[in-house]
Amino acid sequence: MIASLAAVVIPKFGQDSCARANKTFCWDWFRQHWGSTFEPRLVEHIKLTAIAVGIGFVIAFSAALLAHRQRWFETPFSVVSGLLYTIPSLALFEILVPITGLTVTTAEVALVSYTLLILFRNTLTGLRGVRDEVLVAARGMGLTGRQVLWRVELPLAMPAIFAGLRIATVTIISLTTVAAFVVDQGLGAPILNAINVDFKTEFIAAGLLAVALALVADLVLVVTQRVSTPWARRAAG
Amino acid sequence: MRRPGWVPRGGGGLPLTVSPDPDTPRGTAAEVVFDHVTKVYPGRQQPAVDDLSLTIPPGEICVLIGPSGGGKTTALKMVNRLITITEGDILIDGRGVRGLDLAELRRGIGYVIQQVGLFPHMTVADNIATVPRLLGWDKARIANRVGELLELVGLDPTADRKRYPAQLSGGQRQRVGLARALAADPPLMLMDEPFGAIDPITRERLQDEFLRLQREIGKTVIFVTHDIDEAVKMGDRVAILREGGKLAQYDTPDAILARPADDFVARFVGADRGLKRLTLSRIGDLELPPAPAAHDDELTARLTTSLRDALSIMLADGRSQLVAVDDDGNAVGLVTLDRIRAAVSPEAAAEEEGART
Ligand SMILES: Nc1ncnc2c1ncn2[C@@H]1O[C@H](COP(=O)(O)OP(=O)(O)O)[C@@H](O)[C@H]1O
Ligand SMILES: [Mg+2]
Numbered sequence: 202m203i204a205s206l207a208a209v210v211i212p213k214f215g216q217d218s219c220a221r222a223n224k225t226f227c228w229d230w231f232r233q234h235w236g237s238t239f240e241p242r243l244v245e246h247i248k249l250t251a252i253a254v255g256i257g258f259v260i261a262f263s264a265a266l267l268a269h270r271q272r273w274f275e276t277p278f279s280v281v282s283g284l285l286y287t288i289p290s291l292a293l294f295e296i297l298v299p300i301t302g303l304t305v306t307t308a309e310v311a312l313v314s315y316t317l318l319i320l321f322r323n324t325l326t327g328l329r330g331v332r333d334e335v336l337v338a339a340r341g342m343g344l345t346g347r348q349v350l351w352r353v354e355l356p357l358a359m360p361a362i363f364a365g366l367r368i369a370t371v372t373i374i375s376l377t378t379v380a381a382f383v384v385d386q387g388l389g390a391p392i393l394n395a396i397n398v399d400f401k402t403e404f405i406a407a408g409l410l411a412v413a414l415a416l417v418a419d420l421v422l423v424v425t426q427r428v429s430t431p432w433a434r435r436a437a438g
Numbered sequence: 439m440r441r442p443g444w445v446p447r448g449g450g451g452l453p454l455t456v457s458p459d460p461d462t463p464r465g466t467a468a469e470v471v472f473d474h475v476t477k478v479y480p481g482r483q484q485p486a487v488d489d490l491s492l493t494i495p496p497g498e499i500c501v502l503i504g505p506s507g508g509g510k511t512t513a514l515k516m517v518n519r520l521i522t523i524t525e526g527d528i529l530i531d532g533r534g535v536r537g538l539d540l541a542e543l544r545r546g547i548g549y550v551i552q553q554v555g556l557f558p559h560m561t562v563a564d565n566i567a568t569v570p571r572l573l574g575w576d577k578a579r580i581a582n583r584v585g586e587l588l589e590l591v592g593l594d595p596t597a598d599r600k601r602y603p604a605q606l607s608g609g610q611r612q613r614v615g616l617a618r619a620l621a622a623d624p625p626l627m628l629m630d631e632p633f634g635a636i637d638p639i640t641r642e643r644l645q646d647e648f649l650r651l652q653r654e655i656g657k658t659v660i661f662v663t664h665d666i667d668e669a670v671k672m673g674d675r676v677a678i679l680r681e682g683g684k685l686a687q688y689d690t691p692d693a694i695l696a697r698p699a700d701d702f703v704a705r706f707v708g709a710d711r712g713l714k715r716l717t718l719s720r721i722g723d724l725e726l727p728p729a730p731a732a733h734d735d736e737l738t739a740r741l742t743t744s745l746r747d748a749l750s751i752m753l754a755d756g757r758s759q760l761v762a763v764d765d766d767g768n769a770v771g772l773v774t775l776d777r778i779r780a781a782v783s784p785e786a787a788a789e790e791e792g793a794r795t
Binding site for chain 1: 518520540542543547555556568602604615618628
């Protein structure tokens, strides 16, 4: 079932003395292979992550809105997304491959399922955290239910929603490396290669890139949140 | 949280002239009639408000007062239908609230609550602009109105505009809450213990400023409080609710203090009701005998001094009279203990009643 193992690529060491000596990290080799290996892998990784978090957010957000209005919906969705969250990722791939094959779909279904619990919980907590007197004032001034949701509740839930997005994104960036077991995509592919090869640079570079990507993504989300919720910062300070 | 550089305003109070918004009719006030209104919460035997009937004339402040759990908030929230009426109806200018469009009804009523409920994610200006935006006013008109209202409630129309609620003191937040409620110039204001969570000194200032403001804007106001002193000070009329939401007495503060309807009201207004009545009149309101020609060694008090303060001045000095003086210090008349006693005697109240009808 493991596609990428079949296509092991032995790194072309070329003239690089560092690579031939297989030192811990060969900077020149990394630079030479940036365009052919690392950049496309990084882009794939970002795409896989973005699609997973995007779809996961749409599902979890809609579910949270429903649970906010219809309390009964909270428990079933929490139970299902909680179950999905606890299934080990490799096991989930095993379950999905017979259905959806060794495809991006399989990878994404698994990745999306890991975002649901966090995004659902945080969105719902954010919506429920809006203070009662704020809602009473809003309704008392004649805002309709929909206006209260979009103009008051959701903006005030933003910090909690962003907190969820940050955890989900960092988690998925890390998990996406495991998706290389089903599709030959993302930074997981070079890491998986390295299992069969003695050469360390490729493996270390891909791993560090995944970590760097997680840090950058987190930073981007923090900055976006700060810019979009200036009031939250002032309230804290 | 008080931001650095914020200077508390002195007793200067509110500017009394505001350029009128040309598109809004000024001084409109609604008549409100509670017509046998009853509220029974689901699953309860006893009503929270029981067959409440009272008429609030346009432009008056009606204070609802009573013990905690007496149904004051329930009565108030039935006006803008945050709570559904079980029986009866509330008429605003003759129109029953039960038959009105909910959003339209609420947008036409200013609503102020103790916890203010400002939107934390909106600036002061955006908070105030809430109802005008819902009503579809254009930007320029809204910006004008916001500036005007900030000035009206004693905030800085430029510096305070862009602040967030978390950057304001409690008193400033309540001022913004008041401005927000007044934004679309509603003919009716509902205020549920608006100054209840504010320190005594700021509360007194806000009360005074609101009364001054009300003299200018002349809204109909339903004002809930549990503080009898606040009720006496703020109310043109006071409705006292007893436990179970029954109306115990509805009259002017003076009449309630002079003639409590029953033991419950007498106990509620307190044994010092005679002294409380003295706060309602100023020595300038009395007909005074002329002062003695030479009054250099007499106590003096301005005409705006309340009878209670005048009494206190005399008692503190062991005297039984003082000379009332005008703003320039000229003697206007003589105030004696007897004169003060006569002013609040039951006979005087009856006479006044006779003169009114
Ligand atoms: N939402 C509610 N559901 C059930 N009972 C309520 C509700 N709100 C208030 N009550 C009850 O109604 C009575 C009057 O409450 P309230 O109007 O808040 O009194 P007040 O404002 O005078 O303190 C109290 O006994 C209170 O417990
Ligand atoms: Mg109350």
